[in-house]
Amino acid sequence: MAQLGRAILLLDLGVCLYSVVASIYGARTGQSDWVDSGRRAVYCLGALSVIAFAILEIAFIRNEFSFKVVADTSSTTIPTFYKLTAPWSSQQGSLLLWVTLASLWSSLVLFITRKRLREIAPYATAVLMGMAGFFASLAAFAADPFATTAPAQTPSNGAGLDPLLMHPSMMFHPPMLYSGYTLMAIPFAFAIGALITGKLGSEWIRDTRRFALAAWLFLGVGVVLGARWSYTELGWGGYWGWDAVENAALMPWLMITAFIHSIQIQEKRGMLKVWNVSLVLLAGTLAIFGTFLVRSGVLDSIHAFGASTLGVPFVILLGIMVIGSIGLILYRRDGLRTDHRIDSLLSREAMFLLQNLVLVAMVFVIFWITLFPLISDALTGTKVSVGPPAFTPFIVPLALILVVLAGAGPMISWRRATLANLKEHFVFPVAFGVLVTVLLVVLTNADTKPLALAMFGSGAFLMASVAQEMYSGTAARRAMTKDVWPVAFVSLVRRNRRRYGGYIAHFGLAVMLIGVAASSSFQHSRNATLRPGQSVSNDGYVFHYVRPIAVTSAERVSFGAVIDVTKGGKQVTTLRTEQSFYPSTSSSDGIISRFFDSSNADSTIGLDAGPLRDIWTVASANLQPLAVDITKGDKLFASYMNSLIRKTDREHMSAAEQNAAINASGIYTLRDELVDEIVGQYTKHSYPVQFLLIVAPLVTWLWAGAFVIALGGLIAMWPAPLAARRRSPAVTRSRAARELV
Amino acid sequence: MPYVILFMLLVGVVLVVTSPLRRSPLSAQDASEHARATREAAERASTLVDLEAARDAKYREIRDAELDHQTGKLSDADYAAVDSTLRAEAIELLRHLDELDRSEGEGEGDDAEAGDE
Numbered sequence: 001m002a003q004l005g006r007a008i009l010l011l012d013l014g015v016c017l018y019s020v021v022a023s024i025y026g027a028r029t030g031q032s033d034w035v036d037s038g039r040r041a042v043y044c045l046g047a048l049s050v051i052a053f054a055i056l057e058i059a060f061i062r063n064e065f066s067f068k069v070v071a072d073t074s075s076t077t078i079p080t081f082y083k084l085t086a087p088w089s090s091q092q093g094s095l096l097l098w099v100t101l102a103s104l105w106s107s108l109v110l111f112i113t114r115k116r117l118r119e120i121a122p123y124a125t126a127v128l129m130g131m132a133g134f135f136a137s138l139a140a141f142a143a144d145p146f147a148t149t150a151p152a153q154t155p156s157n158g159a160g161l162d163p164l165l166m167h168p169s170m171m172f173h174p175p176m177l178y179s180g181y182t183l184m185a186i187p188f189a190f191a192i193g194a195l196i197t198g199k200l201g202s203e204w205i206r207d208t209r210r211f212a213l214a215a216w217l218f219l220g221v222g223v224v225l226g227a228r229w230s231y232t233e234l235g236w237g238g239y240w241g242w243d244a245v246e247n248a249a250l251m252p253w254l255m256i257t258a259f260i261h262s263i264q265i266q267e268k269r270g271m272l273k274v275w276n277v278s279l280v281l282l283a284g285t286l287a288i289f290g291t292f293l294v295r296s297g298v299l300d301s302i303h304a305f306g307a308s309t310l311g312v313p314f315v316i317l318l319g320i321m322v323i324g325s326i327g328l329i330l331y332r333r334d335g336l337r338t339d340h341r342i343d344s345l346l347s348r349e350a351m352f353l354l355q356n357l358v359l360v361a362m363v364f365v366i367f368w369i370t371l372f373p374l375i376s377d378a379l380t381g382t383k384v385s386v387g388p389p390a391f392t393p394f395i396v397p398l399a400l401i402l403v404v405l406a407g408a409g410p411m412i413s414w415r416r417a418t419l420a421n422l423k424e425h426f427v428f429p430v431a432f433g434v435l436v437t438v439l440l441v442v443l444t445n446a447d448t449k450p451l452a453l454a455m456f457g458s459g460a461f462l463m464a465s466v467a468q469e470m471y472s473g474t475a476a477r478r479a480m481t482k483d484v485w486p487v488a489f490v491s492l493v494r495r496n497r498r499r500y501g502g503y504i505a506h507f508g509l510a511v512m513l514i515g516v517a518a519s520s521s522f523q524h525s526r527n528a529t530l531r532p533g534q535s536v537s538n539d540g541y542v543f544h545y546v547r548p549i550a551v552t553s554a555e556r557v558s559f560g561a562v563i564d565v566t567k568g569g570k571q572v573t574t575l576r577t578e579q580s581f582y583p584s585t586s587s588s589d590g591i592i593s594r595f596f597d598s599s600n601a602d603s604t605i606g607l608d609a610g611p612l613r614d615i616w617t618v619a620s621a622n623l624q625p626l627a628v629d630i631t632k633g634d635k636l637f638a639s640y641m642n643s644l645i646r647k648t649d650r651e652h653m654s655a656a657e658q659n660a661a662i663n664a665s666g667i668y669t670l671r672d673e674l675v676d677e678i679v680g681q682y683t684k685h686s687y688p689v690q691f692l693l694i695v696a697p698l699v700t701w702l703w704a705g706a707f708v709i710a711l712g713g714l715i716a717m718w719p720a721p722l723a724a725r726r727r728s729p730a731v732t733r734s735r736a737a738r739e740l741v
Numbered sequence: 742m743p744y745v746i747l748f749m750l751l752v753g754v755v756l757v758v759t760s761p762l763r764r765s766p767l768s769a770q771d772a773s774e775h776a777r778a779t780r781e782a783a784e785r786a787s788t789l790v791d792l793e794a795a796r797d798a799k800y801r802e803i804r805d806a807e808l809d810h811q812t813g814k815l816s817d818a819d820y821a822a823v824d825s826t827l828r829a830e831a832i833e834l835l836r837h838l839d840e841l842d843r844s845e846g847e848g849e850g851d852d853a854e855a856g857d858e
Contacts, residue, residue: 004743008750015754022758030776032783036761044754051750116790118783199787206794267798268805413809414802415823421814469812476811496808498801 001055002067005146008052009139012099015045016133020126027122035122039110042125045132046107049100056087056096056145066154068147069093075160075585077555082166088174089165091295091310092145095138097175098291102132102182105211109186113207120204123193124186131185131288134317142310156659159585163556163602167233173225177249180219181287184252186211187259188284191277195328200335202267205276210717212260212280217713219253224706235603235618237525237694239702240516242388247370248290251363255283258359264498265349268414273336274329275356281325286363288318298374346417351409358402365394396451400458403513406506407462410469428468433461452521455513462510466503473500493715501716505709512705518698519614525694531686539695541615542566548689549578550682556580557595557679559621561689563606572615575606577691579621590634591641595675596623609700616694622687629678637671785841792838799831 019041026034056069060083065071073093074086087093106128113121139145149155187208194204226246231239240246259279265272292298296311329336342349368375369390376384411425437457440446446453470489473496478488493500524539535544542565549560560578564571584597606617623630644665648658806827810820 001743004747007743007747011747011751011754015758018758030780030783032779033761033764037758040761041754041758044757048750048754116786119787199791201791202794202798203787203791206790206797267794268802411814413814413819414805416819417814418816418819421816424813472812473808476808479811496804499805499808 001059001064002146002148005052005055006140006144008048008055009096009136009144009146012045012048012052012103012136013133013140015041015048016129016136019045019129020133023122023125023129027119027126032118035118035125038122038125038129039114042103042110042129043107045129046100046103049096049103053087053096053100056093057084060084060086063158065156065158066148066151067145068149069145071149071155071158073158073161075158077583078161078166079555081171082161085165085171085174086161087145088178089161089170090145092139092143092147094174094178095135095143096145098178098182099132099135099139101175101178102128102135102185105179105182105186106132109208109211117190117193117204117207119197120190120193120199123196124189127189127192128185131189131317134313138310138313142313155585157585160582160600163580163582163600164233166602167229169225169229173222173229176218176222176225178222180215180217180222180249181252181291183211183215183218184256184284184287186215187256187280188287191280191284192324192328195277195332198332198335200273200277200332202270205263205266209260209263210719212256212263213713213717215283216253216256216260217710217717219249219256220706220713221710223249223253224703224710228703231616231699232605232607233602235605235692237523237616237618237692237696239699242369242391244370245290245294247366248286248293251366251370252283252286252290254359254363254366255279255286258356259283261352262356265352269340269349271338271340271342271349272353273338274333277329277336278325279356279360281321281329282363285318285321285325288314288321292318293370344416346412346419346422348409348412348414348417351405351412355402355405355409358398358405362395362398362402365398366391369394396455399513400451400454403455403458403462403510406509407458407465410503410506411465425468429461429464432464433457436460446522449521452517455517459510459514459517463507466507466510469503470500497718498716501712501714501718503712504715505712508705508708508710508712510705511701511708515698515701515703515705519696519702523694523696525692527690527692529688529690531688533686536691536693538693540567541572541695543617543691543693545689545691546574548683548687549576550679551578552676552679556582557675558604559619559623559679559682560604561606561619561691563617563691565608565615573608575608575615575617577606577617577619578604579619580604581621590630591637591671592633592674592678593630596626596630596678598623611700613695613697614699616696618692620690620692621682622689625685625687626678626681629681633674633678637667637674640667640670789838789841792834792841796831796834796838799827799834803827803831 019038021038022034022041023038026032026036026038056067058064059067059070060074061080063070063074063076069087069090069092073090074083078086088097106125110121110125110128117124190204190208194200223246226249227239230236230241256279259276262272262276262279266276292311292314296314298311342353344350369386372390373383373385376382407429408426411429412422434457437453437460440453440456446456470492473492474485474489477483477492477495478485481488481491483491526536526538528536528543530536530543530545532545532547535542537543544564544566546562546564549558549562551558551560558578558580560576563575563577565573565575579601580603581596581598581601584594584600586594586597589597603618606615608615641662644662644667645658648661653661803824806815806820806823809815810817810824815823
């Protein structure tokens with residue numbers, strides 16, 4: 001089946017090239033048959049890529065270790081759930097996933113727009129298929145997921161999946177991120193099409209707006225799932241480390257956030273065409289730049305695929321995207337001009353523009369600080385990593401301004417607003433923000449962290465402004481329909497999905513940033529080394545190490561601890577934290593020590609999450625006292641194994657017979673018994689264990705806020721009722737016009 | 742077996758992709774006419790879609806202004822000014838749409854007559 005997969009990849013490449021040529025030829029000559037043919041090639045690419053990906057998934061499920069990628073990233077002991085997710089843990093599999101998702105999203109948008117955007121769509125098809133072809137060629141020639149080994153060299157078991165990737169969110173995190181990245185290509189491609197054809201009105205924006213929103217939603221969900229993975233799996237207690245790869249996903253997300261706000265100004269006022277097209281082209285380019293960071297290995301990151309040879313092709317692609325985008329904007333600069341101007345600085349469009357500038361400034365800051373190691377390497381020959389402290393002095397003030405603008409914008413009308421109206425609308429949210437700030441200063445120690453306090457006050461202001469908007473909108477709706485409050489509210493949101501979906505997302509943003517400010521500024525973290533029975537306190541909580549845990553299973557050996565947490569003498573929770581070691585397949589490891597390889601381990605944290613605070617614990621297993629027994633076991637079993645091999649050599653056995661004889665000798669049963677015995681030692685003695693104990697407030701607000709943002713995004717993205725979109729006949733429209741007068 | 746599947750996929754791809762090109766062949770003159778007609782139809786459709794997009798955006802803007810007025814963000818005087826401007830712009834768009842519809846109808850009529858002949 002590997003041959004079939006590889007042949008399909010080559011077919012994919014041919015289909016992409018054909019689609020590019022047919023679409024451009026059809027567009028240039030006005031022959032719609034060729035355009036249709038190019039579009040159908042995209043559908044074929046979708047079907048072929050799904051088949052190729054299914055072949056790879058089947059290889060993982062069936063443990064076909066003749067596939068190099070299966071041998072490198074899977075094993076017989078991995079649960080089926082993780083075998084399904086293993087394909088995208090490798091460079092090769094993730095490239096194939098990229099091609100598959102890109103082809104499916106491209107098929108969807110081209111199917112939806114098959115009877116519209118007739119002039120723009122062929123060029124957009126060519127751009128989309130050009131990008132899909134780029135990734136298909138990488139998969140076919142540089143990182144082949146269907147590469148195989150000769151039967152004689154096929155291992156009986158694989159190296160296994162990185163334990164850190166065996167986490168439920170890994171099922172969804174990478175596909176979500178890749179969906180976000182590949183969806184980002186759609187508005188990018190249509191913007192290029194609009195620039196080439198000179199059709200620079202709102203037409204292409206209307207048809208690709210939902211895809212921009214979907215890119216924003218998927219990428220945002222992917223980023224949050226990654227943060228959740230970091231918080232619950234990596235064992236460092238944080239959720240965001242300003243890592244290069246995290247930033248690579250955040251930058252296009254911020255850029256597309258700016259775009260989905262500013263396109264409203266173009267739709268309503270025909271303004272900011274250059275700005276909008278620049279934002280969408282930048283977002284598309286940043287999505288590829290993020291992929292370059294993950295796959296080239298130019299920057300160190302726990303999320304990256306490590307060193308590879310893919311950097312140069314990505315740099316070439318990025319160069320084409322940047323130069324092509326700038327060239328097209330300059331070429332169409334006259335068509336992108338607008339006669340309209342912002343009427344007043346006290347208008348919603350002015351707020352949108354300011355918010356856009358803040359978002360772009362954030363991207364600018366993140367971009368340069370992320371690239372700083374590369375810049376320092378180029379200038380001084382040394383890669384200098386600057387880390388989180390370099391980001392916060394810039395990002396925190398910008399985030400504060402963003403929250404204030406998100407709260408102020410909805411309270412200001414389009415086109416113009418008067419000071420009297422503003423005063424009336426700002427009184428309640430400002431008063432609420434001030435009240436929350438004062439209460440926090442009086443009742444808590446929040447004033448010790450001024451920036452966090454400012455975020456609490458601004459967040460409260462934003463939440464109050466959204467609540468006020470919801471209330472006044474519902475009241476206005478009630479006045480017209482006489483509906484009860486809940487019905488009027490639902491009806492209001494249904495009639496104005498974009499507006500109120502956006503407000504809900506703003507509310508989520510406030511909740512999320514309050515959670516981030518509180519948990520990062522008021523976190524209490526303590527390292528402690530404890531023996532069973534000992535206790536230590538942190539932020540008023542007493543952590544008591546009750547007993548050690550040691551468990552062996554077919555997949556791993558785990559060492560952990562049971563911790564009782566009390567406050568003021570009252571039981572709060574009992575936590576269980578473990579560090580698990582997965583057997584290494586490296587022949588350099590001893591027969592026993594391969595079960596205790598710390599480079600092949602992961603942590604299960606002990607977490608008590610609540611609405612106001614999280615208690616987070618992790619224990620590093622202390623295997624030092626077991627080292628003597630492990631080394632003795634290695635020597636003993638190495639000697640036993642050698643004697644068995646010598647015996648089979650003397651009898652001139654084949655490799656298969658030799659394996660059968662070694663299995664029949666019972667050596668592996670003895671090995672497992674010894675591993676069990678060594679693991680059992682851990683619970684019989686009171687070895688000291690190092691703990692990281694964290695008490696952090698409002699972490700749950702972060703996840704809850706992210707959920708609310710996603711909900712708001714979904715509402716804004718949901719199509720309007722069919723009746724509202726149905727084309728009305730000319731007679732009706734004429735009547736509507738008369739009635740509008 | 743993999744070769745059989747690959748052959749079937751290849752045939753499937755060729756059939757799907759070339760189906761628009763296998764429609765009844767046109768003479769060179771007809772092809773040129775067809776291309777011209779297609780281009781004109783595409784331009785008309787593009788203008789129509791653009792106008793519809795602008796009309797929908799204008800309607801949304803009118804509704805937004807109305808909501809802003811109802812929720813007290815726009816004073817009566819400002820609302821009256823904004824609303825009348827927006828409605829005038831909407832009427833202009835609707836007029837363009839009606840003109841396009843009429844010209845399309847006439848075009849279709851001409852085509853129909855030509856067909857009758």
